[in-house]
Amino acid sequence: xxxxxxxxxxxxxxxxxxxxxxxxxxxxxxxxxxxxxxxxxxxxxxxxxxxxxxxxxxxxxxxxxxxxxxxxxxxxxxxxxxxxxxxxxxxxxxxxxxxxxxxxxxxxxxxxxxxxxxxxxxxxxxxxxxxxxxxxxxxxxxxxxxxxxxxxxxxxxxxxxxxxxxxxxxxxxxxxxxxxxxxxxxxxxxxxxxxxxxxxxxxxxxxxxxxxxxxxxxxxxxxxxxxxxxxxxxxxxxxxxxxxxxxxxxxxxxxxxxxxxxxxxxxxxxxxxxxxxxxxxxxxxxxxxxxxxxxxxxxxxxxxxxxxxxxxxxxxxxxxxxxxxxxxxxxxxxxxxxxxxxxxxxxxxxxxxxxxxxxxxxxxxxxxxxxxxxxxxxxxxxxxxxxxxxxxxxxxxxxxxxxxxxxxxxxxxxxxxxxxxxxxxxxxxxxxxxxxxxxxxxxxxxxxxxxxxxxxxxxxxxxxxxxxxxxxxxxxxxxxxxxxxxxxxxxxxxxxxxxxxxxxxxxxxxxxxxxxxxxxxxxxxxxxxxxxxxxxxxxxxxxxxxxxxxxxxxxxxxxxxxxxxxxxxxxx
DNA sequence: GCCGTTTTCGGCCCGACTGTTTTCAGTCG
Numbered sequence: 001x002x003x004x005x006x007x008x009x010x011x012x013x014x015x016x017x018x019x020x021x022x023x024x025x026x027x028x029x030x031x032x033x034x035x036x037x038x039x040x041x042x043x044x045x046x047x048x049x050x051x052x053x054x055x056x057x058x059x060x061x062x063x064x065x066x067x068x069x070x071x072x073x074x075x076x077x078x079x080x081x082x083x084x085x086x087x088x089x090x091x092x093x094x095x096x097x098x099x100x101x102x103x104x105x106x107x108x109x110x111x112x113x114x115x116x117x118x119x120x121x122x123x124x125x126x127x128x129x130x131x132x133x134x135x136x137x138x139x140x141x142x143x144x145x146x147x148x149x150x151x152x153x154x155x156x157x158x159x160x161x162x163x164x165x166x167x168x169x170x171x172x173x174x175x176x177x178x179x180x181x182x183x184x185x186x187x188x189x190x191x192x193x194x195x196x197x198x199x200x201x202x203x204x205x206x207x208x209x210x211x212x213x214x215x216x217x218x219x220x221x222x223x224x225x226x227x228x229x230x231x232x233x234x235x236x237x238x239x240x241x242x243x244x245x246x247x248x249x250x251x252x253x254x255x256x257x258x259x260x261x262x263x264x265x266x267x268x269x270x271x272x273x274x275x276x277x278x279x280x281x282x283x284x285x286x287x288x289x290x291x292x293x294x295x296x297x298x299x300x301x302x303x304x305x306x307x308x309x310x311x312x313x314x315x316x317x318x319x320x321x322x323x324x325x326x327x328x329x330x331x332x333x334x335x336x337x338x339x340x341x342x343x344x345x346x347x348x349x350x351x352x353x354x355x356x357x358x359x360x361x362x363x364x365x366x367x368x369x370x371x372x373x374x375x376x377x378x379x380x381x382x383x384x385x386x387x388x389x390x391x392x393x394x395x396x397x398x399x400x401x402x403x404x405x406x407x408x409x410x411x412x413x414x415x416x417x418x419x420x421x422x423x424x425x426x427x428x429x430x431x432x433x434x435x436x437x438x439x440x441x442x443x444x445x446x447x448x449x450x451x452x453x454x455x456x457x458x459x460x461x462x463x464x465x466x467x468x469x470x471x472x473x474x475x476x477x478x479x480x481x482x483x484x485x486x487x488x489x490x491x492x493x494x495x496x497x498x499x500x501x502x503x504x505x506x507x508x509x510x511x512x513x514x515x516x517x518x519x520x521x522x523x524x525x526x527x528x529x530x531x532x533x534x535x536x537x538x539x540x541x542x543x544x545x546x547x548x549x550x551x552x553x554x555x556x557x558x559x560x561x562x563x564x565x566x567x568x569x570x571x572x
Numbered sequence: 573g574c575c576g577t578t579t580t581c582g583g584c585c586c587g588a589c590t591g592t593t594t595t596c597a598g599t600c601g
Contacts, residue, residue, distance in 0.1 A: 060574065100599070101599085105598075
C-alpha cells in the first residue's frame with residue numbers, strides 16, 4: 001500500500017466518523033495523520049519494517065494510529081473503515097464534496113431518505129424530496145443540485161500555472177481599484193503547491209471595502225457568485241476554478257496573509273503555540289487579551305510565538321516549526337541562484353525553436369551554461385537523433401560556441417532508457433557528451449521491481465550523470481510509473497548521479513516529497529525546464545519553487561554551481 | 573486520538589457567510 005492509499009483510508013475514516021458525530025478531535029487526529037503520511041516522502045511501509053515505535057516518532061501518530069498504519073500495510077485494509085462502511089454507505093464520502101452539504105445534513109438526508117450515493121441524491125433533489133426535511137428549503141436544494149453538476153463537470157485541481165493564468169485579469173482589476181493598498185494571492189498558490197484547488201486573494205484596504213468586493217463579484221470572468229459579504233466573497237470562474245477574496249484593514253494584513261497562506265496544519269500549530277503564550281492569533285492580528293500586539297507584518301505573527309519568519313513553501317507542518325525553533329531553517333534556493341539550464345530541446349527533434357534561438361534565449365537569461373538535450377532514436381514520435389545526426393549537431397554547437405563567449409553550450413542528450421535498462425546511444429557518442437541525461441519514455445506499466453531494476457541499471461552506467469523526470473508523471477493525466485524511489489535515491493547517492501526536478505508545470509517531477517527524500521539522502525538535484533520553445537525557459541521558476549518545497553538550499557541544487565564546479569561534481 | 577513549560581486528564585484554532593432562523597446551526601476555509 002502506497003502512502004497516498006493509507007492517507008485516503010484515513011481521510012475516509014475521518015469523514016465517516018464526522019457523519020457519525022464522533023468527537024471532533026478524534027476526527028482531526030485522523031485528518032492530521034492522513035496529511036503526515038501523504039507528505040512523508042519515504043514509504044510508511046518501510047517505517048513499519050523498522051520496528052515498533054518508529055511510526056510513533058511522527059507528530060500526530062500515537063500508539064493507536066501507528067497500529068492502524070501497520071494493519072493497513074500488512075493487510076491492505078482497515079477493519080475500522082470496514083465497520084464504518086457497514087453502518088454508513090461509502091457514497092456519503094463523495095456527497096460531502098458538495099458545497100453546502102456537510103456531515104450533519106448528509107446524515108439527515110441518509111437517515112430520512114436512505115440516500116447514500118451522489119446519483120440517489122441527485123434524483124431526490126430533482127424530485128423535490130429534500131424540501132420535506134426540516135431546515136431544508138428550495139434554495140438549499142437548488143444549491144445542492146448545482147453542486148452536483150459542478151462536481152461532475154470539474155472535480156479536479158488546477159495546475160499552478162493554469163490557476164495563475166485564469167486569475168491574472170481579476171488581479172489587474174483589483175490592483176487598480178480605489179482603496180487597495182496591498183494585494184497577494186495566498187493559500188496553496190503562495191505555498192507553490194504543484195496544483196491548487198482554489199485561489200485565495202487577499203487585499204488590504206483602508207476604505208471602500210464594499211466597492212472592492214462589488215468589483216470583484218461583478219468581474220466579467222466570474223460566472224457564479226457563491227458568497228458575498230463586505231470582507232469575504234467567493235466566486236467561480238468559467239473554467240470551474242473557485243476564487244475567494246478577503247479584504248482586511250492594512251493593520252491586519254500580515255496576520256491575514258499568514259492565516260490565509262496556511263497550510264491548515266501549520267496554522268493550527270502556530271495558534272497552539274500562541275495559546276501557550278496566552279496569545280490569541282487570528283486573521284486580524286495577534287492579541288493579548290483585547291490588546292493587539294502585532295499583525296501588520298507577517299513577521300509579527302511568527303515573532304509573537306517566538307519564531308523567525310518561515311518561507312511559505314515549507315509551511316506544511318512537516319518540521320518547519322521545529323527547525324525555526326532551533327534557528328535551523330534552510331536558506332532556500334532562489335531562481336537567481338540558477339546558473340544554467342540542463343534540459344531543453346530544439347528543432348533537431350521535437351523542439352519548436354532552433355539551436356541558435358535557444359542559445360540566444362539562454363544568453364538573454366544570463367546563464368553561464370546550457371545543455372542541449374535532444375532525444376535519441378527510440379523516441380520516434382519526437383524524431384530522435386542517431387549518432388550521425390548528433391555529430392551534425394555537435395558541429396553546429398562548435399560553430400555557435402566560437403561566436404559566443406559568455407555562455408558555455410554543453411553537448412548533451414536526453415538518452416532513452418530502453419526497456420531492459422540499456423541506453424539508446426552508443427558508448428562512443430556518449431563519451432563525447434559533456435553531460436548525459438537519461439529518461440524513460442516507454443513501457444510505463446512495468447511492475448515495480450522490473451521498472452526499478454531498469455532505472456537502476458541505467459544509473460549504474462558509468463557515463464550517466466542525470467536522471468530526467470524520474471517518475472514520468474503528468475499531473476492530472478498520467479500516474480507516476482511504479483518505481484522504488486528509496487532504491488533509486490540510494491543508487492543515485494552511490495553512483496554520484498543527479499536527480500532532476502523537471503520544471504514543466506504539468507510534470508514537476510520529482511515531487512516535493514521525493515525531492516526532499518533525495519536531498520536528505522545527500523543526493524544533488526538539478527532543476528531543468530525541459531523547454532521545447534524559448535518561452536518555456538521561464539518555467540525555471542516552477543522548478544525552483546518545487547525545490548524550495550523540498551527544503552533545498554543552493555548547495556543541494558547542482559546547477560547553482562559554475563560549470564567547472566558542476567563538472568567536478570558529476571565526475572565519476 | 574494525541575499530547576505534556578497547565579504533563580497521564582483535560583484540554584485541543586478561529587472567524588465569516590448562508591439559510592432558516594427569531595438567536596443560531598451548519599458549513600467553509
